[in-house]
Amino acid sequence: MKIVFNFLKQHKIKVIIISVFMVAYYFCLPKNLFDNPTSTVVTAKNNELLGAVIADDGQWRFPELDSVPKKFEYCILQFEDAYFYKHFGFNPISIGKAMIENIKAKKVVRGGSTLTQQVIRLSRKNKKRSYFEKLQELILATRLEFRSSKKEILKLYASHAPFGGNVVGLEMASWRYFGLQPHQLSWAESATLAVLPNAPSLIYPGKNQQRLKDKRNKLLFKLMEEGIIDQITYELAIEEELPKKPYPLPTVSPHFVQEVNLKYKGKRIQSSIDIHLQKQVNNLVKQHYDRQKQNEVYNMAVLVLDVETRKVLAYVGNSPTDKMHQKDVNNVVAPRSTGSTLKPFLYAHMLQSGDLLPTQLVADVPTEIAGYSPKNFSLTFDGAVPANEALTRSLNIPLVRLLQSYGLEKFREDIKAYKISDINKSADYYGLSLILGGAEASLWDLCKTFAGYAGIVNHYEELKHQYYQDEFIEPSFVLNGKPDFGVTHKNYTTINAGSAYVTLNTLIEVNRPYTDQAWKYFDSSQKIAWKTGTSFGNKDAWAIGTTPKYVVGVWIGNSDGEGRPDLTGVGSAAPLLFDIFDVLPKADWFLEPFEDLIEVSVCEKSGFLAKSICPPVTKRVQKSAMKARSCSYHQQIMVDRFEKYRVNSNCESIANMTKKSWFVLPPLMAHYYQQKNADYRPLPKFRNDCYRLENNTMDFVFPAKLYSKLSLTRGEDNKINPIILKLTHFNSEAKVYWYLNDTFIGLTQQYHEQAIMPKKGVYAITAMDDLGNEVKRIIEIKN
Incomplete structure (x- = not known):
């Protein structure tokens, strides 16, 4: 120790100089050699390339490779640096030979740089060559050898070497010139790419083909001489053609790649996309697009989710249309009018609250609520219809009346738990039209919500009758990682398993497209809970379905919002939905959440809880059914x-x-x-x-509301049409006396219709039967 101390004391200046040099040498190499922007690269779950987005500087530069294929390694080392694994950053012999040959030729005919030095040169943006620059490269190369392994240095070179034009790196070059992944390259293809960084201009199609071929074949011959390949491999390799033209990158799911780019710009992402399913869905979309464009419908979107993992399995953002028809719009995330797709959620919440039983009759009659008059798609009325049938037939009037009775504000609060990002206004903003498409949502959010319902039922038995805190999580398109549903609770946070199960069971009965209407008679068919939706003006056609394993969502329409005749959920979107389910593995139906259901007696005719005076049937329904109303019919x-x-x-x-x-x-x-x-x-x-007087023995059919504003219309002969007043009476033999502003205007019997043609103004209409019962309406004639 004393000897060392004395040496340091005697050679203080030298020690300081050496120390400064060592510190400078240690820090001379930047932590990150390359800070160039990289392309976003997206692969399927089997690592097959789905697509990529060009880097911000206009270069096709993929993120660094995980490894360098053996064939390319052999080729590049034999061509550029045969002693790569033996030197420590530079090769004095090669440098000496290069200097002698260059001096003799009086120009640069040979380079003496090792691959390590070339990595340094690439990282320094190929600065102008000089002896001083060479010295710096040499020092930095030795420093890099200290810091990184040979394999890591080789990966740096393969990832950042130029391969002609705006192609940087082996992986991009492999796709660009051969349409293959690097590990799929042949010996001839690997040799072609190995010689390119030395002279990248040789690759341009139609130019320098012979020079490129000579260089490639010379390298292949050297590989044979070194015993790396045999003679037969060599002879076959030199017969291979050079690339004639650049290959386009795969575009299996371009809108998905763009969506990944928004979140993971410049990174390599292994997605959850099933490449085989994606290609099948692409083909089905193409077939349906060819049909739909006959009706001038040009856009569609499909999303397939795995219920258990909440991973995206297939993603089609748009049909294979053209720029004139908005081919770049991603319709998976674009907000669209929901049509009838929210109806199952109202049904489920009313089941859960005890305000509804599945077969309970609900009114389907002409309705006006605060000036809002919903209409059924068929423009007809059923009078009364079971709630489950109203849902499966997607009747508008019964669902609007149910929403009013349940509470618009209450339902708006309920669906906040689904995290549908585009339903972000107050209940007053949407009004009762919320349930008929008055709000907008994306295919992504609606599929997420259906997956949440399926997950609640799946997990109920798995968790021994408990619930996760959050079933309505965002789906993930990254392969790695498990879904985080939060902690488990004994009580539900959004929808209980019984109500979710009854709702999904109800949706099985939605009438399938005409090609699949006999599905119940085939053993190979599977149960699918699904719902359609058609927005006002036939602008959006929806079909979303779920099994315990998969959720499939389809949207069809025009991205510019143009509506088209015959564009409906059941006619346009549903056929594609079931075609996609046909290519998915079949799944058994949900396990019944036995502990969250009860048996009750309901009235066979009305569907309400049975009284002693009505014929009962036993139904297995959600627990909250005990709070439902008894039959009053x-x-x-x-x-x-x-x-x-x-x-x-x-x-x-x-x-x-x-x-x-x-x-x-x-x-x-x-x-x-x-x-x-x-x-x-x-x-x-x-x-x-x-005979005795009865209350409520008659009622108006038209006008149905207490106060109505009416207009007189003209017929084909330009004559003014009368207004036809109409009512119904329990007693088919009753006589009805009609009065207009207390003036008797007519008597009817059996069929109670009365024509009037008043002038502009306000009138009181009174109808009285022969027993003294009367009903009144006020009408205002506007013209």
Whole structure:
């Protein structure tokens, strides 16, 4: 120790100089040799290239390779640096030989740089050559050898070497010139790329082909001489053709690649896309596009999710259309009118709250609510329809009435949990049209929500009757990583398993396209919970479906918002949906969440909880069904012994009376219901000797609202058409007297219709039957 101390004391200046030199040498090499922007590279889950986005500087420069293929390694080392694994950054012998040959030729005919030195030169942006620059490269090369392994240095060279034009790096060159991944290259192809960085201008198609071929073949001969390849391989290799023209990069899912680029710019991402499924879906989209464009519908989108992992399996952002028809628009994430796609969520929340039973009758009659008059797609009315049928048939009026009874504000708060990013306005902004497409959402968010419902049911049994905190997580398109649903809870946070299961079970019954309507009769068919949607003006056609394993979503329309006749969810989007499900592995149906369902007796006719006076059936429904309403549509009546007339104790003896339970709807509902239900029997009329006044024996069919604004219309002969007043009466033999502003205008019997042709103004319409019952309406004639 003393000797060392004395040496340092005696040679203080030398020690300081050496120390400074060592520190300078240690820090002379930047931490990151290359700071050039890189392309975004996206691969499928099997690492097959899906596509790439050019780097910000206009170069096709892929992120650094993970490894260098053996064939290319042999080729580049034999061509550029045969002693790569033996030197320490520079080769004095090569430098000496190069200097002698260059001096003799009086020009640069040979380079003496090692691959390590070339890596340094590339990192320094190929600065102008000089002896001083060479010295710096030499020092930095030795420093790089200290810091990195030979394999790492080789990867740096292969990733940053120029290969002609704006092509940088082996991987991009491999795709550009041969349409292959680097490890798929032949010996001849590897040799071609190995000689290019030395003279990248040789690659231009149609130019210098013979010079490039000579260099390649010379390298192949050297490989044979060194025993790296045999003679047969050599002879076959030199017969291979050179690349004639650049290959385009794969464009299996271009919109997906652009979406990945927004989040992972300049990185290499191994996605969750199943390349084989993606290609199948692409072909199906092409087939459906060819059909849809006959109706001048040019755009579509498809998303396929794995329910368990919430990974994206297939992603089609648009059809194979052209620029004139907005081919670059990504319709997976573009917000569109939801049409009827939110209806299942209202149904589920009403089941959960106990406000609804699956088969409960809901009104389907002419409706106006605060000036809003919803219409069914068919422009007809059923009078009364089971709630589950209203959902599967996507009837608008019953769902609007259900939303009003459930509460618009309440439903708006409920769907916040689904994190549908484009539904971001208040309930007042949307109004009751929220349930019919008054809001916008993306295919991405709607598929995410369906996956959440499927996940709730799947996980209920897996978690032993518990719930994850967040089932409605964002799907992921990166292969690595597991979904984070949060912690588990005993109580649900959004929808309970019973309500979700009943909703999904209901959606099985949605009528499939005509090509698949007999699916129930085939053992090979699978159950799919699915829903269609068609926006106002036929601008958007939706079809979204789920099984326990997969969610498939389809949107079809025009990206510029132009509506087209016959563009509907069931006619346009549904066929593509089921074609995609056909290429997916079949899945068994959901396990019933037994603990979250109960058996209840419901009225067979009305679907409400059964009373003693109505025929019951047993249904397995969500637990909250115990809070539902009891049936109010059955009455106990007394009839005579022939069951022809109603009687009472005032006109008939008890011995001759029979007690009957009778299914009775309110007049307006009954009017439309009996038109589609031939077995509906109105209440028998009282026998003449015991007739009595009844409340609510008649009601207006038109005008249905208490106050209406009406206009007189003209026919084909330009004559003014009268307004036809219409009402329905329980007693088919009743006479009705009509009054306009207390002026008698007519008498009707059996069919109660009265024509009027008043002038502009406000009028009171009164209808009175022969027993003194009356109903009134106010109308305002605007012209």
